[in-house]
Amino acid sequence: MQLGSTGIWSIELRMADPSEIADTAAELDDLGWGALWFPGLGGGDILADSERLLRATRRLAVAIxxxxxxxxxxxxIAVGHARLQETYGRRHVLGLGVSDPAAAHAAGHPYRPRADMGRYLDDLDRAPAPVPPAERLMAALGPRMTELAGQRTAGVHPFMVTPDYTAAARKQLGDGPVIAPYQAVVLERDPAKARAAARDFLGVFLGMDHYARSLLRQGFTERDLAAGGSDRLIDGVVAWGDVDDIGARLRAHHQAGADHVCLHVVGAGPGMPLPQWRELAALTA
Structure with a gap:
């Protein structure tokens, strides 16, 4: 799995106009980013969205x-992933998540995260075109799911975590498994404006039980989770400031054991944050 050290995570790379997505992805490839990530959101034809990015690029990885x-x-998923790998030079990375109890119940199943993910990985292994463990990652947060990811996938892609979390994950996983954390960033030097932008995006996630439990395990408190997140929490999971400030957080993750960090620009207004991506491309060197 070749992700490079730094990537971009973007909702817009899935939801914007297809021609704009293709043009932007090609430029990001030329700028030196290692991988483009996009979210699963509510489902949909996720493999077609991967293919749009793969078709527009030559070198970088495309990760769900x-x-x-x-x-x-x-x-x-196994059939589609195999076709993309054969067609586009094995640049596709399949990120998997067990979601939350509501998603399981909507699908008519009880929610047993570790067992549910284990069965899904079994199905990928048994498919006519199996997805190799080296080509899949898990959105693991807790220690049991992290353990499973280390045993049966290439590694973990955790959301809303600090460099201290990265260090703990590396200690648990040891050498070898990939750690590729998501990192929200705000290119804004004014603390009040930067934190407001971060809260606008992250506030909804603080009310989700699995993310709240993850943050509590990371050492935050119930008070930190209230009212859209305390300054301490926002500063812990969001990097804000200028490019040097963002770079310092990126280095902190890498020094803690991350192999790759994907940056999600928030607070930039509607549309593609292409000016911010161009500015942040200095961090890919």
Missing amino acids: GVASIWRHPAGE
């Missing part, structure tokens, strides 16, 4: 961050 196991049957 992440596909819900409740919305994408393993057999269909």
Whole structure:
């Protein structure tokens, strides 16, 4: 799995006008980014969205961050992934998530995260065109899911975590498994404006039980999770400031054991944050 050290995570790279997505992806490839990540959102034709990015680029990896196991049957994902790998030079990375109890119940199943993910990985292994463990990652947060990811996938793609979390994951996983954290960033030097932009995006996630539990395990408190997140929490999971400030957070993750960090620009207004991506491309060197 070749992700490079730094990538971009973007909703716009899935949801914007297709021609704009293709043109932007080609430029990002030329700028030196290692991987382009996009979210699973509510399902949809996620493999077609991967292919749009793969077709527009020559070198970088395209990663789903992440596909819900409740919305994408393993057999269909395996067939589509195999075709993309054969067609585009094995640049596709399949990120998988077990989502939350509501998603499982909507699919008519009880929610047993570790067992559910284990069965899905079994199905990928047994598919006519199996997805190799080296080509899949898990959105693991807790220690049991992290353990499973280290045993049966290339590694982990955790959301809303600090460099201290990265260090703990590296200690648990040891050498070898990939750690590729998501990192929200705000290119804004004014603390009040930067934190407001971060809260606008992250506030909804603080009310989701699995993310709240992850943050509590990371040492934050219930008070930190209230009212859109305390300054301490926002500063811990969001990097804000100028490019040098963002670079310092990026280095902190890498020094803690991350192999790759994908940056999600928030607070930039509607549309593609292409000016910010161009500015941040200095961090790919």
